Amino acid sequence: MMNADPRPSPERQVRQRIIVPSRMVQFGLDEKFESDPYDIDLKSILTPSEYTQHVDTLNEALKPARPKTLDQAVFYGMGTVIFTAPCAYIVYKRKKKRKKLLFEAISRFNAANPNLFMRWNRRPDSFISIERRTSQHVASKSAPNYMTGGGGDQTRELSVSDIRGGGKTAFDMKPMIVGGANKI
Incomplete structure (x- = not known):
């Protein structure tokens, strides 16, 4: 006779997390995170007003990395050989800046909210998630700092x-x- 415990063990518990949806803006050149919590299951992790506030803060932090008018003009003129290299360079610099700003905004969120943990999941799809903080999310002193390259090895x-x-x-x-x- 097996003694089956109906409760899942702590190691096997499924993480409850909010997946923050995004949408394309500026004719597909950038994406913005959806701050309206209407169709999002918040799983009692955040209230709708807190969710809106945090996502709006994230979008504001990413605003400097959005393409400017010149970037859009170079992108749409990319069909010509003259604009291909500058367009590739501009897109590369903008993506690098956006990634840096995204990591900074996530770090600020995690520092300001000791019970919550925001992360950028890159696989299998790229998305932002917010979940309750567990013992796994406590940063160790030797954790690498991805912004400066310090720590770790x-x-x-x-x-x-x-x-x-x-x-x-x-x-x-x-x-x-x-x-x-x-x-x-």
Whole structure:
């Protein structure tokens, strides 16, 4: 006779999360997160007014990365060979800026809301989700900082004299930690 517990174990519990939908704006050149909670199941994680406030804050943070009039003109003139390279460069810079602003806005949300956790899920589809914070979401001290490249793995800085040998053996060299506050 099996003793089956009807409650799922803590490891097997399904995370309840709000998936923030997005829509295309500016003729498909950018996307904006939907701040209207009408068709969204908030799962008692946020109230409709809190959801609207947080998503509006996220959209405002991403506003500087939206394409300008010149960007749109270059994009629509891309059929000519002259505008192809500038358009690719502008799109690359804008996406890089948008990603940086998105990570900053998510970090601010996570710092301001100790019971909630926002994340950008990239696989299988790219979307923003908001969920209740669990022990998995507590950041460790050595967690990598994706904005500055610090934390995580420590790397050693090499100089030209290290590569050439500089009259020293490998045991005489003094390692320098890059990306951290401590220098040995």
